[in-house]
Amino acid sequence: MHIQKGFQWRAVGKNWLLIAAFILLIVFPFLVGVLTNTDPTARRGLSVYWQGIMIELLIYGILTMSYNILFGFTGVISFGHALFFGLAGYLMGAFQRAPELADGGLLIGILVALVVCAGIGLLIGVATLRLKGVYFAIFTLAIAEMVYIFLSRYEYTGSEDGFTLAALPEWFDPTRSRLTFYYIAAAIFVFTFILIRRLMESPTGAVLLAIRENENRARTIGFNTLTYKLMAIVLAGILAGVAGILFTLLNKKVGPEMLGTAYTVNPLLMTIIGGAGTLLGPAVGAMGLRLLELQLRNVQIPLGDVVLDIGRILPIILGAIFILVVIVFPYGIVGTFTRWRLNQRARHAERLAKQAEALKSVS
Amino acid sequence: MKEHTMAAGEPILECRHLRKEFGGLVAVNDVSLRVERGRVHSIIGPNGAGKTTLMNLISGIYKPTRGEVFFKGQPITAVPLHRRAHMGIGRSFQITNIFPNLTVLENVRLAVQARSAANFNVLRRAYSYGDFITEAMRAIQEVGLTPVASMLASALPHGGKRKLELAILLAGAPELLILDEPTAGVASEQVREMIGNIGQIRGQADRTIIIVEHNMNLVMNVSDYITVMHLGSVLAEGTPSEIAANKAVQSAYLGELYSDVMDKAAGGDHA
Numbered sequence A: 001m002h003i004q005k006g007f008q009w010r011a012v013g014k015n016w017l018l019i020a021a022f023i024l025l026i027v028f029p030f031l032v033g034v035l036t037n038t039d040p041t042a043r044r045g046l047s048v049y050w051q052g053i054m055i056e057l058l059i060y061g062i063l064t065m066s067y068n069i070l071f072g073f074t075g076v077i078s079f080g081h082a083l084f085f086g087l088a089g090y091l092m093g094a095f096q097r098a099p100e101l102a103d104g105g106l107l108i109g110i111l112v113a114l115v116v117c118a119g120i121g122l123l124i125g126v127a128t129l130r131l132k133g134v135y136f137a138i139f140t141l142a143i144a145e146m147v148y149i150f151l152s153r154y155e156y157t158g159s160e161d162g163f164t165l166a167a168l169p170e171w172f173d174p175t176r177s178r179l180t181f182y183y184i185a186a187a188i189f190v191f192t193f194i195l196i197r198r199l200m201e202s203p204t205g206a207v208l209l210a211i212r213e214n215e216n217r218a219r220t221i222g223f224n225t226l227t228y229k230l231m232a233i234v235l236a237g238i239l240a241g242v243a244g245i246l247f248t249l250l251n252k253k254v255g256p257e258m259l260g261t262a263y264t265v266n267p268l269l270m271t272i273i274g275g276a277g278t279l280l281g282p283a284v285g286a287m288g289l290r291l292l293e294l295q296l297r298n299v300q301i302p303l304g305d306v307v308l309d310i311g312r313i314l315p316i317i318l319g320a321i322f323i324l325v326v327i328v329f330p331y332g333i334v335g336t337f338t339r340w341r342l343n344q345r346a347r348h349a350e351r352l353a354k355q356a357e358a359l360k361s362v363s
Numbered sequence B: 001m002k003e004h005t006m007a008a009g010e011p012i013l014e015c016r017h018l019r020k021e022f023g024g025l026v027a028v029n030d031v032s033l034r035v036e037r038g039r040v041h042s043i044i045g046p047n048g049a050g051k052t053t054l055m056n057l058i059s060g061i062y063k064p065t066r067g068e069v070f071f072k073g074q075p076i077t078a079v080p081l082h083r084r085a086h087m088g089i090g091r092s093f094q095i096t097n098i099f100p101n102l103t104v105l106e107n108v109r110l111a112v113q114a115r116s117a118a119n120f121n122v123l124r125r126a127y128s129y130g131d132f133i134t135e136a137m138r139a140i141q142e143v144g145l146t147p148v149a150s151m152l153a154s155a156l157p158h159g160g161k162r163k164l165e166l167a168i169l170l171a172g173a174p175e176l177l178i179l180d181e182p183t184a185g186v187a188s189e190q191v192r193e194m195i196g197n198i199g200q201i202r203g204q205a206d207r208t209i210i211i212v213e214h215n216m217n218l219v220m221n222v223s224d225y226i227t228v229m230h231l232g233s234v235l236a237e238g239t240p241s242e243i244a245a246n247k248a249v250q251s252a253y254l255g256e257l258y259s260d261v262m263d264k265a266a267g268g269d270h271a
C-alpha cells in the first residue's frame, strides 16, 4: 500500500516539475519582455536577443536529446552525430534556395533532409552496427569527416563558406518574426521530449535499455538486438536532422562546421554532464552549458593593469567545469539525483517487505 | 562411445559430432550428445574441458566449426541466438550475466516481454502489461528475491545475483534449461538452497535441464544422466551410479577429492 502511494506521489512530483518547465517555456518571451521592459514582438531589443539565445538553447537541447537515444539509452557510442545535423542543414538549404521550387522548396527541403537522415542512419546501421563499440564509433567518425571534407571542398556547396538561404516567408523568418520562430522551436523541443519519453516507457524502450546494459544477455533472452539498435540510430538521426534544420533556419546559412566534430563532441559532453540515459539530463546539460558558454564569452575581468578575457580561456573553464561535474556527479547532474532517489525507494521497499515478513512470523 | 542405456524416444536435443576451434585450440572435439525430454542431464569435467563452450554451441552464442545441433528434431545449427530463445532454449551463465543498472524486477520482466508480441509496441507503456509483471514476480518469488525486487541488480550480493540469473532463465519459460555452474562462487551454506531451487524447477511440467556443475553433491543428487567431458571430448556417459563406479572417470577427473560422494552414490542408485 505504502509503496503504491509513494509511486504515485513521485509521478505527480515529477510531472509537476515538467509542467512548470512547460509553462516557463510558454511565458518566457513575455517574462523577458517584462523584465527588460522591451516588446517581445519587436524586431530589435533585449527581448529579441533573449529569444534568440533561447532558440539556440532549444536546438542544442534537441540535438543532445537525440544523441542521448544512442549514447545514453542504447549504449551505442557514435562519433558521427554531426553528420545528421549538418547534412540536414545542407539539404534543406539546397532545396530552399532553389529558384525553380520557390516557396515550396522549404517544405520539400525539410522532407528530403529528414528522409535522407533516416536513410543514412539505416545504411550506417546495417553496415556497421555489427561492429563492437569503438569500431562503430570510428566508422561513424570517418563517414562524418568524409562528408565534411567533401562539402567544404565542393564548389556547388559553397566550399568552406557554405551558403546563405534565400529569403524566408515573413511569418517564418527568425529575424522578422522571431517570436513565432521561438514557439515553433519550443513546440518541436517539447514534442521531441515527449516522443523520447514515450519511447523509453514503451516495451521497445525497455529493450534499448537492456541492450545498453548487456547486449549479449538481451540476445540470449530472445531480442534481435540489431533491429532495435537500427531503430535507435534512425530515430536519433532524424531528430538530429530536425535540430540541424532549425539551426540553419535560425542562422539563415549553412557551413561545413556544422559537420565538424564540435557538433558530435558537444552533445556527448552535454549528455554526460546532464546525465546519460536520463530523460531530462541531456536538455539540462545542453541548455545549461550552452547558456554558460554564451554568457561567459564576452566577459572581461579587469585585474589591475591587465584585463582577463574570459572568452579566450573559455575552453579551459568549460573543461574544468566538466571535470568537476563528472567528479561530483558521476552519473551526471540529473542521473546522480535520480539514482539517489531510486536507491532510497528500494531501501524503503526492502524495509517494508522485511517488516511484513517479521509480522508474519510473529502472528 | 558407449550406447544409450536410457529409454528411447525422440531426444529434445541432439548434438552430432560438434567441434569448436579457437585459433589452434580445439575446445570441443567431436562431441555427440542426446538429451532426453524431461530429464536432468549433467555435464561434468575438469576446468577447461569444454563444457561452457559446448553450452555456447547449443544456445547459439557460437557457431560450431563442424557438426550439427538438433532441437526437437529440427536442425538449428544455423539459427541465430535470439531465435533459439524463442524456440524454447534458455540458459544461465557461469559468469553472472545480468542487466546491472536495472531493477531486479525489470531484469526478469524483460525476459517475460522477450517472448511476447509487445516488443515493438511503442504506443503502450511497458509497465501497463500487468501479466508480464505478475509472471516476473512469480519467477522472482521462486528464487526468493521478492524483498529486493525493486533494488538495482548491481546492488545485490553475489548470491543474489546468482539467484537473479536463475529467475531470468525461469521467466523465459524455456523447455530446455541450460544451467552453467549455477553455484559458481556461491557460499557453501547457500548451495543447499540452490539445490532446492533446482529441485523445484525440475518438478515443474515438461522441463528438461542441462546442468554444468563442479559440485558433486549437487550433481549426484539431481541428475538422471551424466556426461563426463575431458579435453574437449566425451569421456563417459551414464546414470549417476554408473559414473560413480566408472574407474576411468575417477582417475581422469574425480580423483580422491570426491571419493566419499562417489562411493555413496554408487551404493544406492536413486535414479
Ligand SMILES: Nc1ncnc2c1ncn2[C@@H]1O[C@H](COP(=O)(O)OP(=O)(O)OP(=O)(O)O)[C@@H](O)[C@H]1O
Binding pocket: B022, B025, B026, B027, B045, B046, B047, B048, B049, B050, B051, B052, B053, B054, B094
Ligand atoms: N572465446 C574463446 N576464445 C578462445 N579460447 C576459448 C574461448 N572460450 C573458451 N576457450 C578455451 O576453450 C577451452 C574450454 O573452455 P570452456 O570454458 O568451455 O571450459 P569449461 O569446461 O567450461 O571450464 P570451467 O570448468 O573452468 O568452466 C579452454 O581452454 C578455454 O581457454
Ligand SMILES: [Mg+2]
Binding pocket: B051, B052, B053, B094
Ligand atoms: Mg565453464
